[in-house]
């Protein structure tokens with residue numbers, strides 16, 4: 332039996348940091364394979380894990396969070412046959428939907444000897460509100476479907492920030508255990524134990540199939556024999572979440588006829604997002620595209636892309652349109668830099684609209700003095716450190732409306 336642990340989290344939330352800690356402290360002695368589905372053209376994270384003897388299966392050519400569930404199933408089977416691991420860690424792309432990843436794993440559970448052991452989401456408390464506001468469903472889905480939520484940067488965030496983030500999180504997910512203690516203060520075993528004992532949402536998610544009463548697809552928020560709450564199915568006679576024109580609480584845009592266009596006024600209670608927080612179809616405030624999750628009945632024939640940065644033809648109802656929101660820019664380079672140059676570049680990325688809205692930059696390049704410079708940046712935060720030599724320099728920037736030629740110039744690659 333191979334245990335599957337899913338670690339979800341928005342760009343730069345701290346997934347890799349946590350996985351490293353668990354590998355050292357909680358998964359010690361286990362045969363572990365990491366399946367990662369990075370958003371971005373160049374896989375950056377793999378290196379350190381390879382050094383630690385961990386097998387990595389990168390899925391950059393296909394996304395596990397949308398229609399390529401079959402391929403994902405094949406990848407899982409292949410990994411299990413080849414390595415017979417004790418555990419598989421799945422790190423979906425930072426903008427993938429956790430609910431889709433859970434479903435994808437569940438689908439293959441009957442075919443291979445695996446068990447979905449945990450599904451955890453990392454949330455950066457410093458940016459929770461901003462991400463919620465700007466990226467809606469891409470961000471909120473990961474919170475809603477998590478069995479456990481781990482807050483990152485509680486080591487340095489003000490208490491009010493942590494409490495504000497908690498409020499947003501609790502609005503989306505009432506039952507997950509939320510770890511607010513900085514992870515370095517907890518042992519890996521303690522974290523794993525917390526992750527493994529919070530699985531109530533799993534059942535809920537699995538029941539998100541066809542309703543035995545009305546035959547519709549509902550998202551179930553409570554488990555009661557059909558007795559669950561419905562979003563629509565008026566004929567069921569149960570409590571509904573989506574009673575149009577009824578001013579009820581909303582859980583999601585799914586299968587909901589009343590799309591909110593252009594942030595029209597809305598007087599309902601919402602489960603995701605402050606400042607109305609419902610999904611929007613058109614750009615507002617932040618200037619980015621928002622998800623298109625509404626459960627419309629038509630097929631989409633256009634080619635879309637999801638969080639993996641690749642394009643797929645979707646024949647199902649999961650339209651991510653992540654490519655409308657997120658893009659990545661990556662380069663391999665033999666160019667050398669000084670640490671000061673890298674600091675200055677990251678600062679420019681943080682501060683300047685000139686390059687688009689930067690959500691994440693990371694990479695490793697050779698230093699002028701022959702050492703290797705590793706860097707990580709999320710808005711307002713940059714980490715530059717020395718690391719072991721890589722086979723070549725690699726740079727990856729992820730964001731919204733990236734300006735590639737400006738980025739090339741900034742990294743002096745033009």
Ligand SMILES: Nc1nc2c(ncn2[C@@H]2O[C@H](COP(=O)(O)OP(=O)(O)OP(=O)(O)O)[C@@H](O)[C@H]2O)c(=O)[nH]1
Pocket residue numbers: 340341342343344345346347348349376425453482483484485486487514691693707708709714
């Ligand atoms: N102070 C602090 N820094 C953190 C914490 N978690 C992560 N970081 C830093 O944030 C940066 C990004 O962390 P990662 O662990 O690489 O994040 P990730 O979610 O794997 O990022 P992606 O590669 O975008 O998927 C790194 O510089 C980390 O050191 C935390 O709890 N506290």
